[in-house]
Structures are given as structure tokens and as C-alpha cells.
Amino acid sequence: MFPTVADVLALPALRAGTPTVRAGRSALLNRVRWVHVSEQRQPAGTLSGGELILSIGAAVADPATDHLEYLTALRDAGAVGLVIELGQHLRSLPETLVQAARALRFPLVELRAAVRFVEVTEVVHAWILNEQYAHMQFSQRVTETFRTLMVDSAGVSTVVGEAAALLELPVVLEDLGHRALAFAGDVAEDLLRDWTVRSRQALPAGPAEPSGPEGWFSAAVGPRVERWGRLVVPRRAADAERVRLVLTQAAEAIAVLVRIDASSPGIELEAQGGLLADILGASEASESALRVRARALGLPTGGPFAVLVVVAPAAAGEGDREALEVVASAVRHTRRPALVGPLRPGRIAVVVSCASLDDEPDVVCALAPGLPADRVRAVAASDPAAAFADLPDALHHALQTADVADASPDPAARAVWRPRHLGVRGLVWRLRDDRRLLSYVEEQLGPLLRLPEARRNELLKTLRAYVETDGVVTAFASRIGTSRPAAYARLRRLSELLDRDLDDPPTRLSVYLALLVLDQGSTGRDAALAPGR
Numbered sequence: 001m002f003p004t005v006a007d008v009l010a011l012p013a014l015r016a017g018t019p020t021v022r023a024g025r026s027a028l029l030n031r032v033r034w035v036h037v038s039e040q041r042q043p044a045g046t047l048s049g050g051e052l053i054l055s056i057g058a059a060v061a062d063p064a065t066d067h068l069e070y071l072t073a074l075r076d077a078g079a080v081g082l083v084i085e086l087g088q089h090l091r092s093l094p095e096t097l098v099q100a101a102r103a104l105r106f107p108l109v110e111l112r113a114a115v116r117f118v119e120v121t122e123v124v125h126a127w128i129l130n131e132q133y134a135h136m137q138f139s140q141r142v143t144e145t146f147r148t149l150m151v152d153s154a155g156v157s158t159v160v161g162e163a164a165a166l167l168e169l170p171v172v173l174e175d176l177g178h179r180a181l182a183f184a185g186d187v188a189e190d191l192l193r194d195w196t197v198r199s200r201q202a203l204p205a206g207p208a209e210p211s212g213p214e215g216w217f218s219a220a221v222g223p224r225v226e227r228w229g230r231l232v233v234p235r236r237a238a239d240a241e242r243v244r245l246v247l248t249q250a251a252e253a254i255a256v257l258v259r260i261d262a263s264s265p266g267i268e269l270e271a272q273g274g275l276l277a278d279i280l281g282a283s284e285a286s287e288s289a290l291r292v293r294a295r296a297l298g299l300p301t302g303g304p305f306a307v308l309v310v311v312a313p314a315a316a317g318e319g320d321r322e323a324l325e326v327v328a329s330a331v332r333h334t335r336r337p338a339l340v341g342p343l344r345p346g347r348i349a350v351v352v353s354c355a356s357l358d359d360e361p362d363v364v365c366a367l368a369p370g371l372p373a374d375r376v377r378a379v380a381a382s383d384p385a386a387a388f389a390d391l392p393d394a395l396h397h398a399l400q401t402a403d404v405a406d407a408s409p410d411p412a413a414r415a416v417w418r419p420r421h422l423g424v425r426g427l428v429w430r431l432r433d434d435r436r437l438l439s440y441v442e443e444q445l446g447p448l449l450r451l452p453e454a455r456r457n458e459l460l461k462t463l464r465a466y467v468e469t470d471g472v473v474t475a476f477a478s479r480i481g482t483s484r485p486a487a488y489a490r491l492r493r494l495s496e497l498l499d500r501d502l503d504d505p506p507t508r509l510s511v512y513l514a515l516l517v518l519d520q521g522s523t524g525r526d527a528a529l530a531p532g533r
Contacts, residue, residue, distance in 0.1 A: 001239045002031040002131055003124065005081045005107050008052055013119045017085060017111030022093060023101030024108055030080040035124045037117050041065050042073060049078030052124075054117050057090040060097055068100040071108075081107035087114060135241070142166060142245055146253040156254050156267050157182045157274075160231070163250040169237055171247075173221070173254065173267070174199060175229045180296035181271040188289040188296075191234065195296035204230060210240070219247035222255050229267075269328055272297060273341020276349040280395045291388055299337050300353050303387040306363040307394040308350040309343065309402040310371065311378040311411065324348050326375040330367055347402060349395060351385075360384035368416045378402060378411035381418055404429045407519050409464070425516055432520045444514035447497050459497070460515075462490055467512040471503060 006028040009019050021028070033050025039058040040046060053074060059065055074082060082101070084093060093110050101108035145166065149159055156173065164171040164185030172191065173182040178199040180192050202212025210217055215236035222228040231251045237243045258267060275293050282290055291301045312323035320342060327348050328340045337353040352367070354360050368379040380402035385394035397419055404425050405417040414421060422429070431437050442449070448459055462480060469475035477487035495502045502508060 001135075001242070002033055002050070003127055004029045005032055005052060008032055008035070008120075008124055009083075009109060011120070011123055013123050014083070014111070014115060017113045017115040019083070019109050019111055022098050022108045022110055024081065024104075024106045027080070027105055027107050030107070032080055032124065033128065035121045036079075037121065041070060043079070044073055044077045047074075047077040047079055051079050053079050053082045054120065055082065055084050056088045057084045057086070060084060060094065061089040067094060067097040068103070071097070071100050071104055071106050075104055075106050081109065083109045083111060085111040085114060085117075138242065139245060142249055146249045150253050150256055153257065153261065156257060156270070157184070159250055159253050159257065160184045163231065163246050166246050167233065167237070167243060169233050169235065169243070171250070172232045172234055173229060174232060175268060176227070177298060179268070179271075179298045180293070181229065181267045188292045192292045192296040195292075196298070198234070199232070202232070202234075210236060217243045217247060219244075219251040221251045269324060269341050271341075272339040273343070273349070276339055276341045276351065276395065277343055279351075279391050280343060280349075280399070282392045287389060294339070294388070297339065299339055299351070301388040303385060303390070304354045304357050304360060305385040305388075305391060305394070306350075306352040306354055306360045306367075306381065307385050307391065307398050308352075308364065308367070308379060308381045308416075309395070309398040310348040310350065310376055311380070311402050311406045312346045312348060313375065313377045320345060320348075323375045326371060330370055334363065334366055336363065343395075343399060346406075347399060349398070351391065351395075354384065357384050357386060364416055373412060378405040378414075379416050380405050381416050383419070400429065401426070404520075409468075409519075424513070425519075428513070428516045429520055432517065437517055441514045441517045444500075444511055445498070445518065447499070448494075459494065460518075463494055463511065464515055466491060466494070466502065467508050467515065471505070471508055 008014060009021075009028070031050060032052045034048075034052075035054060036047065036051040037054045038046060039055055041059045041062060041064070043053070059070060060067065071082070084090065086092065093108070098108065145162055146159070149162060160171050160173050160182040161184040167185075170183065170185030170191050172180050172195075174180050174195075178196040180195050183191055185191070198212070198214065202214065202216035202218070204218055204220065205211040214234060217233040217237060217240065218230045220227045220230050231247050231254070233243055233247065275290070275297060278286070278293075279290055294301050310323065310327050312320045324340070324342060327350060331338045331340050331350060331352065334352065339349070339351045341349060343349045350367070352363050354363055364381050368381070371379060380398050382394040382397035382401065385391050401417050401419050401422060404422050405411050405414070407429075408425060419426060428437075448456060448463070450456075451459065465479040466476050469479055473484055473487055473491070476491070477484050480487065480490070482490070491502060498511070500507050500511070502511070
């Protein structure tokens with residue numbers, strides 16, 4: 001960072017001349033790119049911008065010099081200030097010169113004692129050269145950092161984090177709707193407070209130009225004809241050039257990474273999914289930060305909310321991405337503020353803002369039935385969350401309901417699964433890791449479970465069909481596609497294998513409960529044991 005006029009005046013080599021600022025004090029923070037000794041009345045051809053002029057006053061003392069024209073020429077040529085040593089040509093600065101400098105708000109400084117100009121130029125030029133070298137090194141570091149991130153296909157959040165680390169300032173990525181998609185460098189409560197309002201006050205400007213009441217810096221993200229967001233440093237920064245360098249390269253890296261990652265669900269959905277996952281695991285202490293993040297993503301936090309979890313047809317990969325796109329599209333069509341995102345492989349969370357608690361069933365009914373069966377395996381919803389603080393529990397209940405529905409024989413049996421629909425399956429799910437329940441499964445089904453896989457799966461299918469038809473042999477025979485005598489024969493073999501009387505209703509209930517536990521996959525056996533897999 002180049003020194004300012006004030007920095008140069010504070011150097012010992014100039015302090016020896018007891019400098020006094022006579023005009024232009026408000027411009028003392030202008031950057032000095034060079035120190036130039038000049039006595040010319042017409043300096044236009046000798047300056048390139050950013051020079052601080054040192055003079056013994058020869059040009060000013062010349063009767064032919066128009067002081068206003070002289071200072072105007074210096075300013076227009078890019079000079080950032082004029083320092084005049086009194087004594088050799090001037091005993092004091094002419095009042096016309098001082099008034100002209102004040103009118104132009106141009107820094108004018110008088111030195112009341114002699115100084116060695118050569119020493120001043122040596123010190124300042126060494127400072128400037130060191131700064132230029134440091135800037136070159138920083139520029140190389142920035143370029144290498146973002147090039148490496150692009151080669152490594154890093155996530156967008158990683159790019160934002162690196163930008164914040166390089167600048168030692170907070171950085172936020174937002175979309176065109178002023179929703180904060182990623183942030184780094186400060187805690188959410190401070191950084192994202194009233195984000196959308198503050199962001200709209202900071203109109204886009206050049207990446208080296210501050211805008212808005214807080215002096216934000218920003219760089220557009222995306223191709224010139226398809227801008228989709230901007231990268232923001234939401235506070236004043238001392239070194240605008242460094243900010244420009246980092247923001248422009250980080251924005252370019254983000255645009256490239258988003259363009260080449262076709263499998264990504266999109267930055268918006270990733271941001272919402274990250275927030276939903278954090279809400280699910282939230283503590284009371286983190287609620288205020290989560291509220292700020294939610295508002296920054298466009299979700300009102302007053303409540304109430306409809307809370308759903310959608311089960312993707314595949315455990316991970318392409319099925320998840322397609323299901324997420326379908327769910328996100330359906331939510332957008334509701335035209336309600338919402339969050340949509342993956343909680344974990346195969347599970348997509350949805351939180352929709354409702355007008356009232358009575359509005360929640362309408363929201364769920366408008367959303368769930370329209371989801372295509374080939375993209376969505378099941379839809380679960382918790383009871384409505386009355387307030388933002390209720391969202392962690394509501395998400396937990398919806399996720400649990402989705403897991404149980406997914407493990408049921410027919411996940412699509414209901415358009416929407418609610419906790420009350422789970423019945424004994426919900427109880428079994430909550431107790432699925434209890435060692436006593438696992439022992440119970442072995443006690444009830446052990447002889448069958450010890451068979452080779454193909455035979456085991458065949459008999460499990462037969463046993464399920466029998467208990468699910470409540471022991472009615474005619475219905476049982478129809479379910480397995482055989483005659484009544486053949487059905488009786490199969491039932492007899494099952495009874496002998498298990499050493500149980502399957503005609504006995506309590507026995508059938510015991511076996512059915514063991515099968516429900518087995519459906520949850522709790523015994524650690526092959527997942528193929530569960531139906532619908």
C-alpha cells in the first residue's frame with residue numbers, strides 16, 4: 001500500500017522542516033506514488049499522477065506565475081500535494097497561493113526550516129518500491145491461490161473463505177436477490193445483520209470503488225451477460241487495490257467452478273442445505289446466528305413454518321441431484337419464502353413460511369402431491385413449527401418420519417407421512433438400537449436368518465405376506481400367487497423352521513414385530529432383508 005501525503009509528512013526527514021499544512025487537509029490521505037522535485041511553472045508534461053511535489057518556491061515567487069493556474073495545472077496533471085521550503089525564494093507563502101489551494105482543496109504544506117530533499121526522495125522512493133514489491137508478491141499469491149482452487153475443483157465456500165483470509169476482512173457472496181449464499185471472516189450475527197436492507201443500499205460499483213453508507217466493495221460474479229451475483233467486502237478497507245485484486249479473481253474462480261460443476265445442486269441450494277443442516281443440529285446458543293443467516297437467505301423468521309423431508313429414490317448421487325431439482329422447482333412454484341436443501345444423502349429438507357398455523361396443511365398439500373413418483377420415494381412432514389425456535393425439533397421429527405416411511409413396505413402409500421401415521425413402526429424406529437430389541441429379533445427369527453441369503457430372502461417374503469394378511473390363508477395364497485394347498489404347505493414349513501404356531505394370533509403379532517424391527521436394518525444384516533430395496 002502506497003504511503004499517503006500524511007505518511008510522508010510524518011517522516012523524520014520532513015519533520016525536521018517543521019511542516020505546516022496551509023490548505024487541503026481533507027486530501028492528506030491521497031496516496032503518493034512518487035516524490036518529484038520541481039520548480040517548473042508548467043508541470044503538465046513531467047507528471048504521470050500520484051506525485052508529491054517538493055519545491056523551494058521558485059515558480060511561486062516568479063511574478064509571472066498565476067497561483068490559481070499553477071495549482072490547477074498541478075492538480076490536473078495528477079499531483080497529490082505541494083510542499084514548499086521557505087527561505088531561499090519565499091519568506092512566507094503568498095496569500096493568493098494559500099487561498100487558491102483552499103479553493104481547490106489541494107494539499108499545500110510549508111516547511112519553515114531547510115530539509116535535504118534528496119534524503120526525502122530516497123526514503124519515500126524506498127518505501128514505494130518496497131510496497132510495489134510487496135504488492136507484486138501479494139498479486140502472485142492471490143493468482144496462485146485461486147488457480148489452485150480452480151484446479152482442485154474447490155467448493156464455493158472454500159473460495160469465499162480464502163478471499164476473506166487473504167484480505168483479513170469479511171467476504172460475502174450474494175445472489176441478485178441480495179440473499180447471502182456464503183460468507184467468511186466474521187460471525188453471522190454481526191456480518192449478516194439486516195443483510196438484504198444494507199446490501200440494497202450499496203449499489204454495485206467498480207471493485208475498487210466503495211459504495212453505500214458503509215463503504216462496501218464488490219465484484220460481479222458470472223459472465224458479463226449472465227451476472228448472477230456479486231462478491232462483497234461489507235465494510236471500509238484501507239487498501240482498495242488489494243480488495244479489487246482479490247474480489248475480481250475470487251469472483252472469476254467462483255464463476256468458473258459453478259460453470260464446470262454440472263453435478264452441483266447450485267450455490268443457492270447448497271447454502272440453504274447447509275443452513276438446514278445447521279438448524280437440525282442447533283443448540284439454543286446458536287439460534288440468533290441461525291436467524292440472521294435465515295433472514296439473509298430470504299426466509300422470514302417469525303413463523304409459523306411447514307417442515308417437510310423428501311426421500312430421494314436413490315441413496316446418493318444422480319438420484320439425489322434430480323430429486324433436489326424437482327423439489328426446489330415445486331417449492332418455487334408455491335411463491336412462498338422457503339429453504340430447500342440436502343440434509344444428507346437421500347434426504348431433502350424443505351421449510352416453507354406460512355401465513356398461519358391453519359395455512360400449513362394447505363402448503364403441504366399444494367407441494368407434496370405434485371412431486372413425481374420417479375423422482376421422489378416418499379414425503380414426510382412434521383407438525384407445523386410455530387416459531388423459528390421450533391425448527392430443530394420439527395426437522396428432527398420430519399427426518400425421523402421420512403426414515404420410517406422409507407423403510408416401510410410401501411413408501412408411496414401416503415402422499416404425505418406425518419408422525420401420527422407411523423404407529424408401531426415409529427415406536428420400533430425409536431427403539432431400533434436397543435440391544436433387547438435386537439435380541440428379540442434373533443429369538444423370533446433366528447433359524448430363518450441363519451439360512452443362505454437366497455433362501456432366507458424367499459422365506460422372509462413369504463412370512464411377511466402371511467402376517468400382513470393376518471393369517472387369512474386365502475388372502476395369503478393370493479398374495480404369494482399360489483393355491484391354498486401350496487400356501488398351507490409353505491406355512492407348515494415356516495412353522496417347523498421357526499418352531500412356532502403361526503396360526504396363533506399372539507405368535508403372528510410377535511413375528512410381525514420382529515419383522516418390523518428387521519425392516520429398519522437394525523440387526524446389521526444385509527440391507528436386502530428389508531422390503532422395497
